[in-house]
Amino acid sequence: MLPSIELRIANLVKAVQQVILPALPTDRRLAQEQARLIVGHLGLISEQWKYALRFELGSLNNMMELARDLSPVVEPTQTVVLEEALAAVANIDRADIDAIQSAIVVVGNAVDVVIYGDEGRIPLSDAANNVILAYGRRQSLRERTWFKGNGQDPHLTTLPDIAEVL
Numbered sequence: 001m002l003p004s005i006e007l008r009i010a011n012l013v014k015a016v017q018q019v020i021l022p023a024l025p026t027d028r029r030l031a032q033e034q035a036r037l038i039v040g041h042l043g044l045i046s047e048q049w050k051y052a053l054r055f056e057l058g059s060l061n062n063m064m065e066l067a068r069d070l071s072p073v074v075e076p077t078q079t080v081v082l083e084e085a086l087a088a089v090a091n092i093d094r095a096d097i098d099a100i101q102s103a104i105v106v107v108g109n110a111v112d113v114v115i116y117g118d119e120g121r122i123p124l125s126d127a128a129n130n131v132i133l134a135y136g137r138r139q140s141l142r143e144r145t146w147f148k149g150n151g152q153d154p155h156l157t158t159l160p161d162i163a164e165v166l
Helices: 005-023 029-073 076-089 097-120 126-146
Strands: none
Touching: 005 029, 029 076, 029 097, 029 126, 076 097
16 A cells, blocks of 8 residues: 555655754754745645645636636737637646646736736726736635645635635
8 A cells, every 4th residue: 555645745744853853953044944944835735735736727717717807808909819828728638737737827928918918008998907806806815725824824814724715
């Protein structure tokens, strides 16, 4: 029987905490800090890994929704850019996290082109700004929740669990 991902991560954390950190000289503060950073990231990964595919799918769906919502409220040349990006990712394998992450980049780059407006020559309409802000509210809650485990959010106690956001 193979060890689970949880057990493997726990063993890595244990090795860093019980073997590596104690072996580091006290004057090697940067090395100690980096070892603690590894432990922290492993803790986050142990919380997140089961949800990673669903999280990335949600991010892709939100990005695609942003592109679709922007299309009718931007210039026609910008609409073409958004529609081409949406078409390029329409048939990706939604079980392949690498494909999903690449698709997010494709659509995100098209959205960036629209937001930058041909280097500022095409200003965004109020409607486009509202669409972008609505996307930001949706996605920021997801991302803040995704990193809830680091304990740094000022409103940590009001954030839902990862499973609830997905």
